Amino acid sequence: MWCTKSAAERVYLARTLIFMSIYVLVTAIVSWIFAHRHPQGTLVYLLAVLPTLPIFAVIASLGKYLVEERDEFVRTVLVQCSLWATAVVLAFATCLGSLQKYVPSVNKSPGLQNYWVFVVWFLAFAAAQPLVRWRYK
Amino acid sequence: MKNRLRVLRAERNWSQADLAERLEVSRQSVNAIETGKFDPSLPLAFRLARLFEMTIEQIFTDDGLT
Numbered sequence: 001m002w003c004t005k006s007a008a009e010r011v012y013l014a015r016t017l018i019f020m021s022i023y024v025l026v027t028a029i030v031s032w033i034f035a036h037r038h039p040q041g042t043l044v045y046l047l048a049v050l051p052t053l054p055i056f057a058v059i060a061s062l063g064k065y066l067v068e069e070r071d072e073f074v075r076t077v078l079v080q081c082s083l084w085a086t087a088v089v090l091a092f093a094t095c096l097g098s099l100q101k102y103v104p105s106v107n108k109s110p111g112l113q114n115y116w117v118f119v120v121w122f123l124a125f126a127a128a129q130p131l132v133r134w135r136y137k
Numbered sequence: 138m139k140n141r142l143r144v145l146r147a148e149r150n151w152s153q154a155d156l157a158e159r160l161e162v163s164r165q166s167v168n169a170i171e172t173g174k175f176d177p178s179l180p181l182a183f184r185l186a187r188l189f190e191m192t193i194e195q196i197f198t199d200d201g202l203t
Contacts, residue, residue, distance in 0.1 A: 006163070070161065070162075071162045071163050071166055072162075072166070072177070072178050072181060073162065073163065073165060073166035073169055073170075073175055074163055074165075074166070076175065133165065135174070136165070136168070136169040136172070136174045136175055137168070137172075
């Protein structure tokens with residue numbers, strides 16, 4: 001069945017869920033600290049970087065999964081999906097950069113921050129999977 | 138690369154899932170190899186050959202050969 005998961009995939013999904021939960025928790029805590037405690041000095045930099053650490057862990061987790069997955073076909077699909085996601089992110093970032101340069105309203109939009117790049121990559125990675133698998137049907 | 142996997146599997150009354158279990162790969166791997174859309178690595182080709190007690194050349198045919 002298409003939904004059958006290997007041991008490596010189950011471990012990867014569990015790890016990702018844990019790191020994403022940590023990310024949500026840390027982001028909420030850091031946002032609260034910035035809103036209510038107004039940190040200053042070096043602490044500002046440390047706190048600002050803190051929510052990105054679980055994201056690094058998610059990326060590392062995916063890399064580890066690619067190494068641990070024994071099914072070479074699944075590995076091939078995942079690598080192709082990550083290439084598609086990288087292509088989407090490069091196009092997205094280039095387009096966004098151009099919009100921010102030439103369209104003042106986009107440049108000032110608080111919703112378009114660089115940290116969305118990872119979210120876009122992850123969504124593109126997920127969206128590419130059924131498409132890539134479909135090519136092999 | 139063309140192959141005789143579907144025929145060999147049918148001769149043994151194995152489903153794709155049965156073959157996948159014996160090879161310790163996913164069913165979609167077996168399907169992709171059978172349809173010729175995914176070429177297995179040499180180690181997996183050897184595992185297939187051992188499983189069917191044949192040589193790799195008896196299972197797979199190089200498209201470049203006439």
